[in-house]
């Protein structure tokens with residue numbers, strides 16, 4: 091049988107220890123054990139099936155998501171899963187839902203922006219899911235411009251309360267996930283007003299729905315914002331709209347780690363920088379970078395396995411056609427994506443470390459690395475999500491016509507993934523933040539302040555001093571070029587972190603060699619993609635450019651026999667991949683054929699509507715009626 095034999099034979103060609111590579115991909119032996127066990131637990135539970143998702147109506151889809159979320163929570167309690175195991179379980183359930191915002195944004199916001207007392211009061215309720223929360227920042231009129239938010243939180247000294255109000259249509263909260271139909275509470279971002287004075291945007295915990303009957307509390311209008319891109323996909327999420335009509339909350343529900351409002355209505359600033367009000371975004375952007383490697387590796391796994399099964403043209407002496415993975419053009423599109431998946435994995439690992447380091451420093455009142463953490467999370471979120479979204483679409487094309495079928499898993503993966511380029515900060519807006527950080531760093535070069543961390547290379551580049559003067563005159567005018575500079579800076583981080591990874595102790599036969607090949611492919615592919623910039627700035631000569639190209643081709647040949655094993659190292663179950671084309675056993679054609687018959691259109695041989703719309707055409711009744 092074609093597919094079985096092909097993948098088995100590919101696996102026998104691998105020149106490295108796949109089990110050790112699985113450990114490298116997972117991050118540690120322990121993480122591999124947890125993710126392997128939990129992914130199988132999810133795959134073997136019929137409640138977590140996802141094969142009908144793209145065919146359900148919105149209401150059925152949403153109810154099914156609620157059912158899965160409730161079942162996931164039940165299993166977490168029954169099996170007494172640790173926080174790490176529970177997070178893995180939610181990940182492998184693989185369906186965007188209110189739980190993501192509750193655990194991924196609501197709880198981290200209270201942890202990061204609440205005082206000790208506020209954490210003691212709210213976190214136990216949230217951990218036990220006695221309340222369900224979301225993150226309500228974006229409004230109809232403003233998303234990127236957080237300081238432009240219009241929702242007001244006015245202090246009333248008479249009653250010791252804040253009055254939360256939506257003064258205009260554009261101040262309606264719009265987009266928060268989990269808000270539309272599920273959340274009982276939200277962290278709402280609004281303008282703090284005391285005695286008619288505007289003190290800027292702060293976070294407030296607001297109860298939205300009754301804990302008895304789930305109805306909105308008085309003064310609150312709430313609902314879902316409607317269908318989004320794609321079938322199934324992100325429509326499992328109740329992104330919501332929310333308006334307040336003078337809703338009162340107690341004073342102690344303003345998150346007060348950054349600034350406090352006293353009983354007398356005085357604003358007291360603590361010693362932490364005001365930017366910590368934006369802290370949850372730094373945390374989530376860091377998380378999104380790790381998730382990018384998951385989404386990209388998933389698409390690459392599907393496209394690589396299918397490319398080894400699919401044969402077109404080039405009849406060989408044994409009478410069979412050529413596997414499409416053997417075409418150099420296929421390799422030059424696929425292998426850089428394979429390398430990117432590994433590169434994003436390692437830069438994600440590093441970013442997680444950076445985030446933990448910043449957090450520890452913040453606890454010790456050292457705020458010096460916050461600007462760099464902001465720039466790195468913003469820039470890498472932008473770079474990795476844009477490359478992943480483009481990469482998933484490229485994988486669809488690499489699978490030819492069958493890639494367009496929902497059963498390939500790629501259309502839904504694409505539809506679920508692409509909003510990552512917009513949420514948690516539009517990717518261009520985030521790159522402009524990186525550009526601003528770079529300009530600031532350059533402007534300090536002459537002052538004796540040595541650049542540190544990811545900008546340390548700047549101290550070695552003479553021309554940057556002159557560059558600074560030109561940019562200071564026209565940031566907006568030059569912003570398109572500055573965005574390119576920000577991308578280049580982020581690419582440098584990705585490549586450096588891959589190289590640093592290779593400097594660690596990497597056990598397992600041939601594992602290090604494969605990673606070196608992938609690292610070189612990533613770096614040379616980026617060079618190839620931006621060849622014009624490298625040549626025009628004199629960074630490389632045309633001779634070096636052609637040598638780099640030749641080297642890239644030779645690396646593709648080196649990776650070719652290991653390609654299937656390199657995607658096996660992701661250790662994905664067929665359930666997680668949800669792709670007929672990416673099946674572990676390679677049994678593609680019989681399963682594609684079988685899947686087609688499951689479509690509701692095939693429930694009847696003659697379609698509904700035949701008598702009203704097809705028969706009249708065939709019997710020429712419509713034409714006769716016209717004559």
Ligand SMILES: CCCCCCC/C=C/C(=O)SCCNC(=O)CCNC(=O)[C@H](O)C(C)(C)COP(=O)(O)OP(=O)(O)OC[C@H]1O[C@@H](n2cnc3c(N)ncnc32)[C@H](O)[C@@H]1OP(=O)(O)O
Nearest residue numbers: 190194227233234236237365368371372377464513514515
């Ligand atoms: C795992 C969970 C599941 C994932 C599901 C995801 C669901 C999606 C959720 C969401 O989308 S929530 C909403 C997210 N919204 C955004 O990301 C909005 C994007 N906009 C911003 O982040 C910003 O406000 C902005 C673009 C940075 C604003 O730019 P502006 O120039 O107006 O800045 P200021 O507000 O004046 O601040 C300037 C000052 O602050 C520094 N800074 C900005 N952001 C941060 C930050 N996050 N952390 C630390 N510091 C920050 C910035 O560098 C400036 O510093 P200085 O130059 O003045 O020193």
Ligand SMILES: Cc1cc2nc3c(=O)[nH]c(=O)nc-3n(C[C@H](O)[C@H](O)[C@H](O)COP(=O)(O)OP(=O)(O)OC[C@H]3O[C@@H](n4cnc5c(N)ncnc54)[C@H](O)[C@@H]3O)c2cc1C
Nearest residue numbers: 225226227228232233234265266267509512513514515518
């Ligand atoms: C699926 C999804 C889930 C979401 N979940 C949440 C949630 O849970 N909670 C929440 O609060 N929000 C959520 N959001 C909202 C999200 O954070 C915002 O949509 C995002 O931050 C982008 O802001 P915007 O919509 O205002 O885009 P805009 O800023 O209006 O962007 C429109 C265009 O303008 C450009 N642009 C904007 N400003 C500039 C500038 N200064 N310079 C150059 N170009 C610029 C952008 O690049 C873009 O091309 C979600 C959004 C989506 C799509």
